Amino acid sequence: MNQLETRCRIFLVDDHPMMRDGLSMRITAQPGWEICGMAATEDEGVTLITEQCPDLVLVDISLGSGNGIDLIKRVLSKNPTVKFLAISAYKESLYAERAMRAGALGYLNKQESNEKLIEAIRTVLKGERFLSDALQARLVASALGRTSVEHEPTERLSDREKEIFRLIGEGLTTGAIADQLLLSTHTIDTHREHLKRKLNVGTAAELSRLAFHSMIENT
Structure with missing residues (x-):
């Protein structure tokens, strides 16, 4: 086991208690990984993440009060070293590019398997980007001016x-x-x-x- 996995403090931001509990169980099942805090709203998350300084934050894009994209921006303006993995029940074409532009290193749909979640967390903890092949292709196309992921759904x-x-x-x-x-x-x-x-x-x-x-x- 490498040192990165020996000690890893993860913070969860999701407005659904059952989802937080489920994510917590899946994460703490990994050796050396611990949940250092949870929040249900944007403001609560910003305050507690700033206090806890976790290694990684899993944040839902859609929150009952506020939203995950603004939370990412606010936290990174205070502590640019925090790593973010955005999660959502929505298709990645709706929010993934916005999350990445805000500062998230990865984006994962909540429907993905436990193995994919663990893979995403490990990737982001290393400071690397976690993206699906389809999203990578869209981001490249967007950078080349061929399309705009941000406006694709409503178009x-x-x-x-x-x-x-x-x-x-x-x-x-x-x-x-x-x-x-x-x-x-x-x-x-x-x-x-x-x-x-x-x-x-x-x-x-x-x-x-x-x-x-x-x-x-x-x-």
């Missing part, structure tokens, strides 16, 4: 869907959106279903959260 939306997505991000209800656009609530609900399918989110709450974060990041 697949129609003009009407983009408008409704924006209004969802502003916190408007289905009824309010219908009134503003002079459409029926049934039509808005149909558009919501189309948005969930195109953006690969499962619930209305996830769609609202994604729309809100998109609005914040593009203002």
